[in-house]
Amino acid sequence: MTYTRRIRSLFMICIFLFLTINLTGCWDKKNIQDLNYVTAMGVDYENNKYVVYSQSLDFTNVAKQESAKSKEHIPVWTGRGEGDTLDAAVNDLYTAAQLPIIWEHISAVVFHERAMKQNLRRMTDTMLRYHEIRFTPWVYGTRSSIKELFAAPNTFNLSPINSILHQPKEVYMQQSYIQPISLREMFINWLRPGSTLLLPSISLNKDKWFEDLKPKEAYAIDGLFAMEKDQFQGWWDKKDITGLRWASKNVVHTALQIEPHKKTVAMLSLNVPESKITVKLKGPQQIPKVTIQLLIDGSIEEALTDMQPRKMEKLAEQNIRNEILKTFRDGVQKGVDLFSIREEIYRQHVNYWNRHQKGQTIRLRPDMIDHVDVRVKLKNAGMMKLRR
Structure with a gap:
């Protein structure tokens, strides 16, 4: 009887060890501060090369704002890469990356006017071939420096995520003038015969908001860009498109x-x-x-x-x-x-x-x-x- 119990106990121990070895563990787990989460992507075209900008946030500081507003400036990190193609520019961005770059959380994509005069549809197609980028980001055009756009501080020391760049819908609901467009809606527009793509134009305004007496840069939708059949059709000032x-x-x-x-x-x-x-x-x-x-x-x-x-x-x-x-x-x-x-x-x-x-x-x-x-x-x- 004792021998039988020993065999049974040994058998149970073997089963336990086998199940323990086969359990899925968190061997590749990384802390949030050990990853580079890109929240916005910008595309420019300078000196016959594509230039890609990435906007990343320090999530350790963003997380602190859940209970109260931060009294400190929230830092924004901007990456830059260039290449003969859009994909080459993104790969150039990787060469000096200090942390693994995660693209899944992009909520805004900005194309400079110079890039829009190239083949915007091909650039967007190249971008979406990367599985981490979704159809949900808001899309803008700009005539301003993308680097300066991404580095602009938000009002009330809020995270840049709480801005028109990343959340334009709420502001549009309050003042419906130029309708925001998502990457998904942008592609639907391209598929409709005879449709004209209208991209909101975003810039930095320096005379509307002040911190005490100091002018504060703030995002502003100042007009739109028109595209027909993948052809760039120019920029329109906000005051010239009131009928739209x-x-x-x-x-x-x-x-x-x-x-x-x-x-x-x-x-x-x-x-x-x-x-x-x-x-x-x-x-x-x-x-x-x-x-x-x-x-x-x-x-x-x-x-x-x-x-x-x-x-x-x-x-x-x-x-x-x-x-x-x-x-x-x-x-x-x-x-x-x-x-x-x-x-x-x-x-x-x-x-x-x-x-x-x-x-x-x-x-x-x-x-x-x-x-x-x-x-x-x-x-x-x-x-x-x-x-x-």
């Missing part, structure tokens, strides 16, 4: 100033719950004519006169109509389809599209927009509902 905001279906809040005689009488807060673009082929030559329909509601934020709400609505409708027509005609003058009218022609009249060499021979005309139907409904004036 009304064509977006995601407008939550945008301000409109009513000034009938170059004197402000009211400030309105508007959103666009419904919008529709209709294309009809008119005449023997089947000339495309466009009708834009907008249903807009909002509120009176500030009234400087006793003007009736209905009068404000009529003036707002006229202002919006003028902004759309001016932006469209400015684009036509420069040969750019800012409203992606060609895409609407493809969707609504595909036979016409095919007859014109898949849209290649369709020419934009200043009078292509036949009618802009705008209906503005002001529902309240702040805390009070309007009485009709």
Whole structure:
């Protein structure tokens, strides 16, 4: 009996040792401070070489902000690599890396104007072939130094992650002007025939925020870049594309100033719950004519006169109509389809599209927009509902 117990005990010990040896261990575990987490990637083109920038954060300091804001400046580390191709530039970045570089946490990609004049689609395709980079980052263009952009300190000593560069959606919800675009939406745009890619332009503003009396650099969306069929179509200042905001279906809040005689009488807060673009082929030559329909509601934020709400609505409708027509005609003058009218022609009249060499021979005309139907409904004036 004793012999049997010994055999059984020995057998159990052998099983235990076998299971212990085969257990998965954390042999390759690394602490968070022992890895280089890249949060933003920038691409430039200088002296016939691609230049790649990486923005990395010190996560040991970022983690301290969970309970309270840091009183110290949060350091930002910027890497730089260059090469004859984009992949060669990334590999050059590895040559002086002090820690393993992790690309999985990128939330922003910035292309300089010089790089956008190369083959942006090919560069993006090369980037996404690396398995760690996802389709979720926000994409921007810039005319500023990417190195300076990545090194810009955030307000209130917050982490750079809490900035427009990495989280533009919240700011857009508060002031809907130039819609942010993700890498996924960028590729969807490329796949749609006749569509014009509009990339937000990001820069550093030095005269809006101050730390005590010292000017503080802050991110700002100052315009957009246009791309058609992988071809760079130029940069547009924010003040020159006011009509584009009304064509977006995601407008939550945008301000409109009513000034009938170059004197402000009211400030309105508007959103666009419904919008529709209709294309009809008119005449023997089947000339495309466009009708834009907008249903807009909002509120009176500030009234400087006793003007009736209905009068404000009529003036707002006229202002919006003028902004759309001016932006469209400015684009036509420069040969750019800012409203992606060609895409609407493809969707609504595909036979016409095919007859014109898949849209290649369709020419934009200043009078292509036949009618802009705008209906503005002001529902309240702040805390009070309007009485009709």
